[in-house]
Amino acid sequence: MLSQKTRYSIRALQHLADNWRQGPVRLDAIAVQQNIPRKFLTVILSELVREGLVISHRGRDGGYELALPPVDIRYGDIIRLTRGSLALVPCASRNAHEHCSNCLPEAECRLRGLMLTLRDEMAAMLDRISLADRVPVEPPFPDTRPVT
Amino acid sequence: MLSQKTRYSIRALQHLADNWRQGPVRLDAIAVQQNIPRKFLTVILSELVREGLVISHRGRDGGYELALPPVDIRYGDIIRLTRGSLALVPCASRNAHEHCSNCLPEAECRLRGLMLTLRDEMAAMLDRISLADRVPVEPPFPDTRPVT
DNA sequence: CTATTGTCTATTGAATTAGTAGAGTTAGAA
DNA sequence: TTCTAACTCTACTAATTCAATAGACAATAG
Numbered sequence: 001m002l003s004q005k006t007r008y009s010i011r012a013l014q015h016l017a018d019n020w021r022q023g024p025v026r027l028d029a030i031a032v033q034q035n036i037p038r039k040f041l042t043v044i045l046s047e048l049v050r051e052g053l054v055i056s057h058r059g060r061d062g063g064y065e066l067a068l069p070p071v072d073i074r075y076g077d078i079i080r081l082t083r084g085s086l087a088l089v090p091c092a093s094r095n096a097h098e099h100c101s102n103c104l105p106e107a108e109c110r111l112r113g114l115m116l117t118l119r120d121e122m123a124a125m126l127d128r129i130s131l132a133d134r135v136p137v138e139p140p141f142p143d144t145r146p147v148t
Numbered sequence: 149m150l151s152q153k154t155r156y157s158i159r160a161l162q163h164l165a166d167n168w169r170q171g172p173v174r175l176d177a178i179a180v181q182q183n184i185p186r187k188f189l190t191v192i193l194s195e196l197v198r199e200g201l202v203i204s205h206r207g208r209d210g211g212y213e214l215a216l217p218p219v220d221i222r223y224g225d226i227i228r229l230t231r232g233s234l235a236l237v238p239c240a241s242r243n244a245h246e247h248c249s250n251c252l253p254e255a256e257c258r259l260r261g262l263m264l265t266l267r268d269e270m271a272a273m274l275d276r277i278s279l280a281d282r283v284p285v286e287p288p289f290p291d292t293r294p295v296t
Numbered sequence: 297c298t299a300t301t302g303t304c305t306a307t308t309g310a311a312t313t314a315g316t317a318g319a320g321t322t323a324g325a326a
Numbered sequence: 327t328t329c330t331a332a333c334t335c336t337a338c339t340a341a342t343t344c345a346a347t348a349g350a351c352a353a354t355a356g
Contacts, residue, residue: 002236002263004314007248010259027333035250040315046334059323062332075262088150094289100155102183111158113285114223115150118273120290125269129262137261141242142268152345175302188346194303207354210301 006082008036008044013078016054017070017131024056024063051081069132076126086126087119094119154230156184156192161226164202165218165279172204172211199229217280224274234274235267242267 002010011034019025027045031038045064048054055067066073079086085093091100092115099106106112129135150158159182167173175193179186193212196202203215214221227234233241239248240263247254254260277283 001238003312004249007237007251007259011252014258024332026331035252037250037315039317042333043315043335049334056333057323058321058331058333060331061324062322064333089155090149101152102185103155104159104183107285110162110283110285111155113283113287114277117284117287118270120287121269121273122266124290125266135258135261136265137255137258139261139265139268142272151343174300185346187348190302191304191346197303204302205354206300206302206352208300209355210353212302 002079002083005040005044006079008034008041009048009082010075010078012036012041012044013048013053013066013073013131016064016066017073020066020070024061024065026063030064047082053078053081066131071130071132073131074127075129075131076123079126086123087115089115092116092119094123150227150231153188153192154227156182156189157196157230158223158226160184160189160192161196161201161214161221161279164212164214165221168214168218172209172213174211178212195230201226201229214279219278219280221279222275223277223279224271227274234271235263237263240264240267242271 012030015030015034016025027041028038030036030045031041036044045054045056049056049064053067053073054064056062056064076086080095085096087093089100089112090096090098091103091106091109091112094116100109100112103109103112160178163178163182164173175189176186178184178193179189184192193202193204197204197212201215201221202212204210204212224234228243233244235241237248237260238244238246239251239254239257239260242264248257248260251257251260
C-alpha cells in the first residue's frame with residue numbers, strides 16, 4: 001500500500017499540475033480543494049520543495065508551483081521520492097536495495113526474482129505516465145482473468 | 149511493501165510446492181530451511197490451512213502439504229489471501245474495495261484511476277505465474293527506461 | 297498411553313505513520 | 327518601517343500496525 005503521505009503528495013502534485021503556469025497556488029487552496037489536513041500538507045510540501053519537485057514563494061501572494069513542466073514529472077519519480085522505492089520487497093529495489101530480514105541468500109530467493117520482475121513491470125508503466133497525462137478515472141474491467 | 153508475514157507465507161508455500169507429493173513436511177523443517185521463526189510460522193501455516201491452501205496432518209509423522217497442485221496456486225491468489233488485496237490503495241482493490249480516507253469523490257480521483265490500471269497490470273502478471281513455475285532468480289535489467 | 301506434531305487465542309514490544317504544535321523566516325504593501 | 331499573509335523547520339504525540347512469542351489444548355501413530 002502507498003502511505004497516506006504518498007497519496008497526499010501525488011494529489012498535491014496533480015493539483016499543481018492543473019495550475020501550471022498560472023502563478024503560485026496557496027497551501028490553503030490545495031488543502032481545501034484536495035481535502036488534505038492543512039498542517040500535514042505543510043510538511044509534505046516542504047519536503048517536495050527540498051527534493052526539488054516544487055518551488056515555493058514565501059510572503060504575501062506566496063504559494064507553490066511545480067519546478068518542472070508536468071510532462072517531466074512521472075509517477076514513478078514521485079513514488080520513488082516519497083516512498084523510497086517502487087519495489088514490493090526491500091531486496092527487489094533497483095535504486096534503494098536492502099536485504100530482507102530472515103530471508104534466504106538472495107541468489108536463491110525465488111520471491112526476490114519474482115518481485116524484481118514485477119517491479120520492472122510497474123516501473124515501466126509508472127515511468128511512462130506523467131502529471132501531464134489525463135488518466136482514465138475508471139479503466140475497463142479486465143475480463144480475461146479470474147477475479148477472486 | 150509486502151509484510152514480512154506475506155513474504156513468509158509465500159516462501160513457505162514455495163517450500164511445500166518443492167515437496168509436492170512427497171508426504172507431509174514438518175513445520176520445523178520449513179522453519180529451519182526457510183529461515184522463518186518457528187512460532188511465527190505456526191501462526192502463518194494455521195492461517196493457510198484455514199484458508200484451504202494447505203492441508204495439515206496432526207500427530208506423529210504429521211506436517212503440511214499443499215491442498216492443490218502447485219500449478220493451481222497462483223501468486224496473485226496468495227497475495228490476495230494473505231494481504232487482502234493486490235492494489236496499492238484501498239479504493240483500487242477489485243475484490244476488497246474500501247474508500248480511502250481524506251480523498252476526493254472516487255469518480256474524480258485520478259490517483260484511483262491510475263492505481264486501478266496498475267493493479268490490473270500487476271494482477272495480470274501475478275495471476276499468470278504459479279507455484280509450479282520456475283521463476284528467474286535474476287531477471288535482466290531493463291535498460292529501456294530511466295533508473296533514478 | 298505417550299511422544300510428537302499441529303491449533304488457537306491472547307499478549308507484548310517495537311516500529312511506523314498520521315497528524316499537530318509552535319516558534320521562526322520572508323516578502324509585499326501601506 | 328512595520329504589519330501581515332504567506333511558507334519553514336524541528337520536535338512531539340497518539341494511534342495503528344506489525345512481528346514475534348506465550349502457553350494451554352487437540353489429535354494421531356505406534
